[in-house]
Amino acid sequence: MASIALKSFIGLRQTTSENKSIVLSKPTTQTHRNFRINASKSSPRVTGRNLRVAVVGGGPAGGAAAETLAKGGVETFLFERKLDNCKPCGGAIPLCMVGEFDLPLDIIDRRVTKMKMISPSNVAVDIGRTLKPHEYIGMVRREVLDAYLRDRATTAGATVINGLFLKMDLPKSTGSPYVLHYSDYNTKTGGAGEKKTVEVDAVIGADGANSRVAKNINAGEYEYAIAFQERIKISDDKMKYYEDLAEMYVGDDVSPDFYGWVFPKCDHVAVGTGTVTHKGDIKKLQIATRLRARDKIEGGTIIRVEAHPIPEHPRPRRVLDRVALVGDAAGYVTKCSGEGIYFAAKSGRMCAEAIVEGSENGKRMVDESDLRKYLEKWDKTYWPTYKVLDVLQKVFYRSNPAREAFVEMCADEYVQKMTFDSYLYKKVVPGNPLDDLKLAVNTIGSLVRANALRKEMEKLSV
Amino acid sequence: MAMALLSAAPPNHLPNITLTQSTAKHCAILKPYFSFRLKKQPLKYQCLASTSTRAISDHEYGVGSDGSPLPAAVDPETKFQDLKWVGGTWDLNQFLKNGKTDWDDVIDAEVKRRKWLEDNPQSSSNEDPVVFNTSIIPWWAWMKRFHLPEAELLNGRAAMIGFLMTYVVDSLTGVGLVDQMSNLFCKTLLFVAVAGTLLIRKNEDIETLKKLLEETTFYDKQWQATWQDETSSSSKLN
Numbered sequence: 212m213a214s215i216a217l218k219s220f221i222g223l224r225q226t227t228s229e230n231k232s233i234v235l236s237k238p239t240t241q242t243h244r245n246f247r248i249n250a251s252k253s254s255p256r257v258t259g260r261n262l263r264v265a266v267v268g269g270g271p272a273g274g275a276a277a278e279t280l281a282k283g284g285v286e287t288f289l290f291e292r293k294l295d296n297c298k299p300c301g302g303a304i305p306l307c308m309v310g311e312f313d314l315p316l317d318i319i320d321r322r323v324t325k326m327k328m329i330s331p332s333n334v335a336v337d338i339g340r341t342l343k344p345h346e347y348i349g350m351v352r353r354e355v356l357d358a359y360l361r362d363r364a365t366t367a368g369a370t371v372i373n374g375l376f377l378k379m380d381l382p383k384s385t386g387s388p389y390v391l392h393y394s395d396y397n398t399k400t401g402g403a404g405e406k407k408t409v410e411v412d413a414v415i416g417a418d419g420a421n422s423r424v425a426k427n428i429n430a431g432e433y434e435y436a437i438a439f440q441e442r443i444k445i446s447d448d449k450m451k452y453y454e455d456l457a458e459m460y461v462g463d464d465v466s467p468d469f470y471g472w473v474f475p476k477c478d479h480v481a482v483g484t485g486t487v488t489h490k491g492d493i494k495k496l497q498i499a500t501r502l503r504a505r506d507k508i509e510g511g512t513i514i515r516v517e518a519h520p521i522p523e524h525p526r527p528r529r530v531l532d533r534v535a536l537v538g539d540a541a542g543y544v545t546k547c548s549g550e551g552i553y554f555a556a557k558s559g560r561m562c563a564e565a566i567v568e569g570s571e572n573g574k575r576m577v578d579e580s581d582l583r584k585y586l587e588k589w590d591k592t593y594w595p596t597y598k599v600l601d602v603l604q605k606v607f608y609r610s611n612p613a614r615e616a617f618v619e620m621c622a623d624e625y626v627q628k629m630t631f632d633s634y635l636y637k638k639v640v641p642g643n644p645l646d647d648l649k650l651a652v653n654t655i656g657s658l659v660r661a662n663a664l665r666k667e668m669e670k671l672s673v
Numbered sequence: 674m675a676m677a678l679l680s681a682a683p684p685n686h687l688p689n690i691t692l693t694q695s696t697a698k699h700c701a702i703l704k705p706y707f708s709f710r711l712k713k714q715p716l717k718y719q720c721l722a723s724t725s726t727r728a729i730s731d732h733e734y735g736v737g738s739d740g741s742p743l744p745a746a747v748d749p750e751t752k753f754q755d756l757k758w759v760g761g762t763w764d765l766n767q768f769l770k771n772g773k774t775d776w777d778d779v780i781d782a783e784v785k786r787r788k789w790l791e792d793n794p795q796s797s798s799n800e801d802p803v804v805f806n807t808s809i810i811p812w813w814a815w816m817k818r819f820h821l822p823e824a825e826l827l828n829g830r831a832a833m834i835g836f837l838m839t840y841v842v843d844s845l846t847g848v849g850l851v852d853q854m855s856n857l858f859c860k861t862l863l864f865v866a867v868a869g870t871l872l873i874r875k876n877e878d879i880e881t882l883k884k885l886l887e888e889t890t891f892y893d894k895q896w897q898a899t900w901q902d903e904t905s906s907s908s909k910l911n
Contacts, residue, residue, distance in 0.1 A: 506800075546892075
């Protein structure tokens with residue numbers, strides 16, 4: 212402890228002459244909370260080594276974070292318990308992810324350029340007419356994408372550890388390391404793995420919806436949806452229909468608060484549904500989804516059944532001291548569409564960038580304020596997207612009439628253009644105000660009509 | 674020939690995979706019957722799903738243990754049938770009355786169709802897609818049928834409340850109707866009365882409105898939660 216304090220004094224003398232910051236005559240352990248913005252500059256230098264950061268979880272978030280950290284000169288440890296894990300997932304990535312993360316095109320199994328929305332009364336609307344030839348939604352296999360990002364991280368200098376994160380000891384004082392306990396599967400002891408520990412200065416929790424890192428820092432709980440899907444192999448001629456088309460089924464029978472889908476995968480389709488409020492009925496909902504798609508998947512074989520949780524909103528606490536959560540662990544899944552891969556990778560990268568910047572390429576210790584900078588940037592950049600999707604979900608997934616109106620609205624070309632633009636490029640761009648007004652009027656009209664029909668329907672049943 | 678292999682079969686014939694897992698576990702990653710062993714090729718990512726399906730052909734969904742197709746719980750042949758429903762939409766020519774389209778009949782027909790479909794969800798098919806759009810019914814037909822009766826009701830309520838309140842205020846303060854209208858307080862009362870009549874039409878509406886208000890800000894609160902944490906932790910010195 213004394214040696215660390217001594218080292219920090221030495222660092223102080225140099226920094227005050229360099230940065231002309233306010234003279235800190237006391238050790239930084241006390242005062243860095245008062246000068247939050249300049250804290251990293253007055254953080255003690257990490258001498259003799261680079262900053263060590265552990266990234267727990269080797270999915271898109273972990274892989275992207277580890278690559279950015281390693282490139283920034285930080286000593287990175289990436290923990291992944293199952294290197295060939297086929298995470299059950301919708302598998303859709305927006306166009307901007309391919310560019311932003313330099314993904315090779317052979318990772319993408321399919322390019323979806325058409326979508327079909329099907330209302331509770333089977334009104335079917337085709338959307339995708341407004342897409343330009345180079346625009347598409349990429350369908351990937353998670354095992355392929357995750358492995359690619361991890362390999363890139365390894366090439367950049369990160370150490371991938373095949374092990375299961377067990378728990379972590381929080382530091383007893385500022386500047387002490389975090390001690391991570393894990394089961395190493397690389398050793399010759401076979402099945403159970405060898406218990407090991409590693410000391411790091413900061414931790415990024417990228418271990419998904421049931422994050423253990425989140426538990427360790429008491430990040431709090433969130434509501435989550437269950438997504439249940441069956442992979443079905445259908446005949447080639449039926450598969451041709453789904454070559455570049457995905458379907459979305461809405462209705463109370465399919466899901467009371469989400470949607471059912473048929474997504475094309477490499478050589479089969481994934482038929483699934485999800486719900487937050489009626490998790491116990493998920494099997495019934497799945498049967499209803501299969502029924503709605505029956506004509507198109509008839510004769511198919513179920514080759515796999517899988518389910519996974521989808522967070523509905525961020526955890527109450529996403530950063531504590533030098534631990535930050537990213538991706539599903541933080542709860543960065545959008546409402547309405549349930550999209551998470553892009554946001555996981557982006558948040559991993561953003562958090563890593565904040566650490567690299569705060570530590571000046573691994574030379575200084577980071578602290579909570581550096582990680583909060585990542586939170587600030589994230590909230591500012593993506594808050595509009597999340598909010599808009601939340602409003603859409605609240606308005607259009609409420610009830611059958613709302614869903615009918617939703618599908619009716621999707622027939623409008625302006626809606627299609629706005630939807631795809633915001634989905635593919637992740638930017639909420641306000642369009643032409645006159646068109647927006649027309650859209651608002653049409654939306655209200657659709658909703659009013661559908662609700663009026665619903666009132667008549669209720670009269671029928673009484 | 675509708676083999677109905679994927680019709681809604683009774684649960685006990687679902688693949689064994691699902692039965693052994695307890696759905697109580699919220700993160701039910703149901704283990705596949707086999708594992709996907711993906712051989713990564715250097716340049717091309719080949720999908721090997723096809724090689725694994727042969728192993729479980731006897732678990733083909735909808736086929737019983739003796740190989741015969743299962744009886745469908747829902748008769749797959751029933752589709753929404755109606756003489757006036759042609760080509761996935763209502764044939765307006767069949768709704769003529771005195772030479773003009775009877776929009777009320779169209780609305781009634783669509784209501785019946787939606788009700789039927791809600792009670793008996795049907796598969797959507799590419800061969801006969803549904804292309805009906807409610808906007809083919811002109812706006813004045815909707816107004817006449819739905820808006821006007823309710824508008825009459827609400828205006829009636831507002832008028833009754835207005836008359837009563839005018840009388841009460843007049844008897845209490847002596848201010849007549851014309852003088853009330855030039856007073857700001859009375860104008861505010863009038864506004865509240867009209868808004869109340871519009872928003873609160875049933876007893877349940879009060880609760881609904883309160884919930885709606887909370888709903889609009891709930892998501893924001895969930896996102897802000899991590900920032901509440903910051904102010905409390907910065908007060909500690911550690």
